[in-house]
Amino acid sequence: DLTGLRIGVDCANGAYSGLAPRAFEELGAEVVTVGDEPDGTNINLGCGATDLRTLQQTVARSGLDLGVAFDGDGDRMLAVDADGIAVDGDQIVAILALHLGVDAVAVTTMTNLGFHRLMAQHDVRVVTTDVGDRYVLEALRREGAVLGGEQSGHVIYLRDHVTGDGLASALLLCRALEGRPLAEAAAVMPKYPQVKENFPARGRKPSEELLREVDRINAELGDRGRVLVRRSGTESLIRVLAEAETEAEAEELSARIGALVRRELG
Template sequence: LLAGVVTTPAVAYLTKTGPFSAGLMISASHNPYHDNGLKVFAHDGLKLPDAEELHMERRIFQLLESISGLPAEESMTGEDQLADSYLDFLASAAPNGLAGLTVVLDCANGAAFRLAPALFRRLGARVVETACEPDGRNINEGCGALHVESLRERVLAEGADFGAAFDGDADRCILISRSGKVLDGDHILLLAGRDMRPRAVVATVMSNLGLERALAVEGIGLIRTAVGDRYVLEEMLKQKLPLGGEQSGHVIFREWSTAGDGILTALRAASIARACGATLDELTRGFHVYPQRLVNVRFREKKPLDQLAPVQQEIRETEREFGDAGRVLVRFSGTEPLARIMVEGPDPERVEFRARRIAAAIEAALS
């Protein structure tokens, strides 16, 4: 059954609630159009485990080598019905509506370009659309969750209550407050955590130390996982926690969804603000963002990091300098020949210095 142009979280929701064995999304996610790939969901609405996904990928390539073409098969289209079902579900996440609000939506010229504006208008908001004209090639091009500069300008120019930027398949959301403050996934986890009061929030190793400190003030713990929303959800299910996400804007409200859902995230943030009678600026006060520097080092030969003495020495010196006011994370990319370095600390100049020292040590050891 073809669902038409819908978002990745829509496919997850429809697969779980409908009579479907699996759901398949063709998407470039937050990347350029030529990086299209597949996201596969089981009937429970969860992404397939890594091992099953790898097995499926290998099997597809084997089939491609053994056949010259695929037979044409008829497929049914339930585009309008499926989209309406998903929008009805999303509307339930904003029971008090959005009447009186002005909202700027950046849909990244992607899958949310029809769904998000229609839903926000249905809930009573005045909607200003931007990057809602996909042509098949302009997805994520200078717009969306990775490029929020123009959205910020539009929010300020319109005097809007807030802006929301989705990525191409709308499983991410970055918000812009009325004052022009950029609110990433960490900010959203804080405002939602303050409202929901869970015993802990699940985030990844990339989430800012400021989130951990701000949640601690509220008596809420932070559990960190490897990078990837699937690992966040696995830990949420294991710990029976209702809220988790990534700094990049994947936020999972487990009561409503098994996947990061950008439109749902924007609705929940707006609903929380409306219920509290507060602005997004007010709801994220007390979040001190620690300077964070990310550096990528391309390598020729991969060696275990714990066997690189000069690298370990630089990491130890950084940890010694920053103490509990900083963090160091060094890992290999899972998809590219890159070592990824993240250094976080109280002073941006020292963070930059330490990140460069670690990068130079890795480059010397692996180049």
């Protein structure tokens, strides 16, 4: 029962247009819709989980309790709090993990270090996979776990579904809030600043020498941060992630690794 909840719902002009707002309304919520006028060409255009700006403005200006945004095909969901601040997939999975009381979760190499720290505090085992919801699903099945997800908004809960479902994730999130503001629930996970940069791969992958240097830097950092260099699974790119306790440290790490990648790629 979502009676009394005021929520913004961004359908990305996609699969959940019409359906998601109706689901929330039938559960008693007051709904303000965004991206709910598909014309066959405007899917994900300036709306949805890939562009939260319109939903953020709508929630903040309309005094809503929160907002949820799907991507065009409906398998991803991100949220925004009452102030229009984005809540990403890492934070959503963290909220759900604590609410559901799971003993294990599956996430990806891009998942924020703050998530790992929070799960350790609650004795929740974290299984880390390559980027991609299919790898998260494989890990869940292999480990006998039920909850996993990605920073990008894929959330998988195997007690209810066999794959990611944005609407199911949004409803589960609303239940997990138990009347709390979303900002309060999300605050349980301290987020490490992350800096991401992409480089044209030019048909190459990170060399063993570069990866050894990455390992050396990570050993030097300990639990104060990390760097990750990987080849994209979907584009001809080398992706670099730098994460640290402060924005300045993350920027410095990114510049340091970026220089090595540029030198290697020529």
